[in-house]
Amino acid sequence: MVGLAEFFERKPNVEVVVFAGKGGLGKTTSSAALSYYMAVKEGKKVLCFSTDPQASLSDIFERDLYGKGVVEVAPNLYVVEIDADKKIAEYQQEIKQKILDMYGLEELPKEIEEYIDSTSAEPAMYESATYDAMADLVASGEYDLYVFDMPPFGHGVRMVAMAEILSAWVDKITEARKEAAEYEAVAATLKGGMQTEDMVLKELEEIRRKMTTFTELMTDSERTAFFMVMVPEKMAILDTERALEMFRELNIEMSGVVVNQIYPRDLLNKPDLPDLLRKKIEMQEKHLIEIREKFGDLVAALIPMYDREPKGLEMIARVAEDLMHSRRDLLWW
Amino acid sequence: MVRIPLFRKKKEKKVEGREGFSEALKGVLYGFAVHGAATAALKTRMHMEHLFMLMTLGDMLGFPIIPPYYSLRILPYVVPNIKAWKERLFRERDFTDLLSG
Numbered sequence: 001m002v003g004l005a006e007f008f009e010r011k012p013n014v015e016v017v018v019f020a021g022k023g024g025l026g027k028t029t030s031s032a033a034l035s036y037y038m039a040v041k042e043g044k045k046v047l048c049f050s051t052d053p054q055a056s057l058s059d060i061f062e063r064d065l066y067g068k069g070v071v072e073v074a075p076n077l078y079v080v081e082i083d084a085d086k087k088i089a090e091y092q093q094e095i096k097q098k099i100l101d102m103y104g105l106e107e108l109p110k111e112i113e114e115y116i117d118s119t120s121a122e123p124a125m126y127e128s129a130t131y132d133a134m135a136d137l138v139a140s141g142e143y144d145l146y147v148f149d150m151p152p153f154g155h156g157v158r159m160v161a162m163a164e165i166l167s168a169w170v171d172k173i174t175e176a177r178k179e180a181a182e183y184e185a186v187a188a189t190l191k192g193g194m195q196t197e198d199m200v201l202k203e204l205e206e207i208r209r210k211m212t213t214f215t216e217l218m219t220d221s222e223r224t225a226f227f228m229v230m231v232p233e234k235m236a237i238l239d240t241e242r243a244l245e246m247f248r249e250l251n252i253e254m255s256g257v258v259v260n261q262i263y264p265r266d267l268l269n270k271p272d273l274p275d276l277l278r279k280k281i282e283m284q285e286k287h288l289i290e291i292r293e294k295f296g297d298l299v300a301a302l303i304p305m306y307d308r309e310p311k312g313l314e315m316i317a318r319v320a321e322d323l324m325h326s327r328r329d330l331l332w333w
Numbered sequence: 334m335v336r337i338p339l340f341r342k343k344k345e346k347k348v349e350g351r352e353g354f355s356e357a358l359k360g361v362l363y364g365f366a367v368h369g370a371a372t373a374a375l376k377t378r379m380h381m382e383h384l385f386m387l388m389t390l391g392d393m394l395g396f397p398i399i400p401p402y403y404s405l406r407i408l409p410y411v412v413p414n415i416k417a418w419k420e421r422l423f424r425e426r427d428f429t430d431l432l433s434g
Contacts, residue, residue, distance in 0.1 A: 091405070098409045112412060115393050119401040122392075128402030169399050173388050180381035187374035200410045207403055 002331065004034065004301050005324040007225070007256060014225050016138065016217060019258070020150045021229040022239050026260035026303065028052070029310045029319060030229050031149035032060045036313070037320035038145050039077035049137060050149040051082045051130045057149065062312050074313060078143065084129045085120075091129065092116050128166075135214040161250055167215060170208040177201050218252070225255040227300060232262060232287035237294065244295075256300025259291060263305050264329040302326040386411060386418045394422070 008014065017034060019027040028050060035048035047070070050057045058065045058081060061073045067083030095116055096108055108116075119125055138146055181198055218224050228243050230236040240257060247254045263281045267273060273281075291299060301323050310319050389407050391398035393415075 091402075095405050095408060099412055102409055103412065109412075112408070112415070115390075116405065116408070119392075119405060122401055124400035125402055128400040132402065166399065166403065169388075170403070173385060176381060176385050176388065180378050180385060183374045183378035183381065187371050187378060200407055203406055203410070207406065 002299065002302055003323070003325040004227075004256075004258075007300055011222060011225065011255075013222050014145070016146045016148065016224040018148045018150055018218075018224065018226045019229055020226060020243065022236065025229050025231050025236060026258070027229045028057060028060060028149050030227070030258055030260070030303070030323060031147050032057060032316050033310075033319040033323045035077055035079070035145075035147045036074065036316045037324050038147075040074055040317070041320075043076060044144040045076050045142070046078065046145045046147060047137065047143040048077070048079045048147045048149070049082070049134065050080075051084055051133070052149065057081050060311055060316065080137070082130065082133050084126050084133075087129050087133060088120050088125055092120065131214075135210055138214060138217060139210065161246075164215065164250070167208060167211045170204055170211065174201065174204045174208065177204060219250075221253040221255070226252060227256050227258050228254060229258045229260055230291075231260050232284040232291060234287065237287060237290060241294065254298065257291070257295050257298050258301045258303065258323070259288070259299060260303045261305045262288070262302055262330045264327070265331075266329055302330040304330055382414065383418055383421060386414060387422075390415070394419070 017031075019030045019034075021027055031048055031050065035046045038044045039046040048057060056066065057079050061079060063071070063073060065071050065073075065079055065081040067081065067086050070078050070080045073079050096113070099105065099108060099112065107113075134148060177198065177200060181201065226247065228240050230240045244254055263277075263284055265281075265285070268278065268281055303319060303322050304327060306315070306318075308315070310316065387394075387396070388398060389404045390411070392401055392404070
């Protein structure tokens with residue numbers, strides 16, 4: 001039996017679900033569908049999170065959610081679509097205000113202000129802001145389930161890789177900071193001076209605590225599930241294989257693969273089937289068999305091709321049903 | 334660590350006679366015994382501070398070390414050090430540096 005319902009029966013303690021994969025293959029749709037099912041059918045308090053302004057939850061839920069904070073779109077179903085640019089701008093403003101307050105300044109030194117402003121041009125800033133927002137939301141512990149629609153940069157798993165790099169970096173500078181503080185203490189003792197409390201060290205430790213908590217959660221396969229979303233096409237197969245490799249390197253267990261946009265096999269029995277469609281279905285068959293061979297039991301759910309775009313709560317409910325309990329006529333093997 | 338009260342600030346009340354002499358002697362002893370060590374400790378601390386600044390705010394000078402999202406959180410605390418740090422890094426060096434370390 002294929003379908004995510006079976007997965008959640010096996011892993012009842014999952015708190016975080018991440019959908020990753022290339023853009024445009026159905027990550028956002030899968031995120032919305034799972035969130036809908038868990039909230040409406042299972043009665044869990046669910047937060048569905050996206051940062052991607054392109055393939056947006058706003059489109060799917062047919063409401064403007066972008067940068068609006070947490071919005072309840074159905075009973076128990078909360079959606080938040082982060083406007084990363086806005087978040088970065090607010091964060092920069094907060095830092096500037098802190099400097100002004102700390103030193104009682106009327107205005108910032110020019111080079112400091114220029115430096116803070118220049119950071120928004122950094123591409124990594126966007127990823128960090130997203131990651132930070134995710135960590136904050138999960139740390140709040142307000143919801144039973146968090147569903148993350150990963151932005152399509154890299155494989156989304158880069159987020160986890162980045163957490164590890166950042167964590168190592170914080171470790172190193174904390175160490176350097178502590179050592180510096182020791183020398184200061186030595187000098188102060190010799191001269192009979194007083195030691196000042198190191199606020200920087202405190203700040204660093206807080207950053208590290210936040211990152212390690214979140215990374216631990218993300219790499220715990222009992223509490224976090226990663227699904228790759230793909231379609232039966234050569235490119236998607238190659239991409240998913242690469243992602244699997246990356247997951248392995250990061251010591252993350254990939255929970256499964258969701259195959260989207262599948263044509264039901266009985267279509268082939270129709271005599272009046274247009275040639276174009278027949279060719280397309282035959283091509284899908286070939287790829288689906290390859291998917292089965294390559295990913296085996298990782299194939300967790302099969303979603304059919306619909307006659308219209310999956311938008312609005314009614315369609316989401318339909319996708320949710322297919323995602324949780326996949327239809328038998330989509331099984332090509 | 335044990336605190337050695339060898340160094341007193343000037344503001345303290347004036348002492349005379351034997352006491353004044355012992356104070357002066359303490360000062361001299363401090364100079365002989367630990368002033369070098371204290372200065373060395375402070376100097377090492379300064380080097381570490383510079384290293385720390387480079388690790389956190391390296392991108393300010395064009396070294397892309399880490400996404401600035403987290404270094405921005407540290408920025409407010411090190412604002413007063415930035416000027417000295419940059420001056421030291423960009424300062425021209427000559428043979429007297431060898432003498433003073």
